Amino acid sequence: MKKKVLLMGKSGSGKTSMRSIIFANYIARDTRRLGATIDVEHSNVRFLGNLVLNLWDCGGQEVFMENYIAAQRDHIFRNVEVLIYVFDVESREYEKDMHYYQSCLDAILRNSKDAKVFCLVHKMDLVQEDQRAAVFAERETDLKRRSLPLHITAFATSIWDETLYKAWSSIVYSLIPNVRLLEEHLKAFSAVCEADEVVLFERTTFLVISHATQTPHPDIHRFEKVSNIIKQFKLSCSKSQAQFSCMEVKSTTFAAYIDVLTPNTYVLVITSDPSIQSAVTQININAARPHFQKIEQGQFARQY
Structure with missing residues (x-):
């Protein structure tokens, strides 16, 4: 295509x-x-x-x-x-x-x-x-x-x-053909993870593809800021002969986990509930990978 x-x-x-x-x-x-x-x-x-x-x-x-x-x-x-x-x-x-x-x-x-x-x-x-x-x-x-x-x-x-x-x-x-279907499934995935927000990035460019927001956030440019930060971090990793794989950032108010979702995407999962352990988020991402790979390849019907 x-x-x-x-x-x-x-x-x-x-x-x-x-x-x-x-x-x-x-x-x-x-x-x-x-x-x-x-x-x-x-x-x-x-x-x-x-x-x-x-x-x-x-x-x-x-x-x-x-x-x-x-x-x-x-x-x-x-x-x-x-x-x-x-x-x-x-x-x-x-x-x-x-x-x-x-x-x-x-x-x-x-x-x-x-x-x-x-x-x-x-x-x-x-x-x-x-x-x-x-x-x-x-x-x-x-x-x-x-x-x-x-x-x-x-x-x-x-x-x-x-x-x-x-x-x-x-x-x-505007060019992605199945983006509405992708958004529907991201919302479902966000609910399963009990996440405040889930964001999908293209793997190479780190451009935002889609997102599902459960809790409103005041910064309308937050996705692009994350794109910019992670892209620069990936470049720093490359210069050190290292390969960026995943990242976890935690504070007293939130936890953010970035990991590979499909061969062409990264996912960012943000939670504010302190009782949700990062290992649980990782398990949910691992379980969702085959599902989102089928959506990406156009093999999934409009069902969940």
Whole structure:
């Protein structure tokens, strides 16, 4: 099940840096070594079971953008599942960038009218913190107006914090075919574990796939923060010639257990009941593995 994803935007907007952090295990400071993308770089990323993201990272130099829109329109924009367009929030050529963006939307309407469109307003770390919400709200409103009749989803992102994981988790979530069924079974698993929350992460990228929440939590960015922290910890393990397998974190108020659930996923189980021992959580995860492997492989009916 191969799904074509276009990653587009003007040269220097940060497309290749974000792709390298999410899919190639780069850390933010190392992306400075990356050069400009020439024409189109193709990569196939196996995600969940049979789901493969066919990622097209399209160089953003003007000569390439003109070529995509004119000479290669049918080739580039045919059979697209998702278009991700990246805007540099501090670009001084916003109107020119908008011209290319709207040309891409026109090509999508003609060749892949059912494609989902995501706009990433990137490099938000360059905006003063107290102004970020207002700047993004203004840009989002303008993008939605200029994207009609298409409905788009916009995110404010930066390679220096968890916002990048928030955006890409939402993008990947939109591509997973059986995600509703997965959510139903996660809720049941959470109830069995008597957990406050259960979160499912993709194993390589540590993007959030799904979650089941029994107890509300005030931090809406908690999943992406965990993604960022664990990804950095995994990289540290790799540098020490060690392999990350599982982790348990306990305090006086909660216990968090992270372990492999299927060949393609990790699960995070959070409990606040002090009477629940970590060994019991581990037993529940071990018992659930075959069940969730069947769901991942599409072999499980809508029954529990």
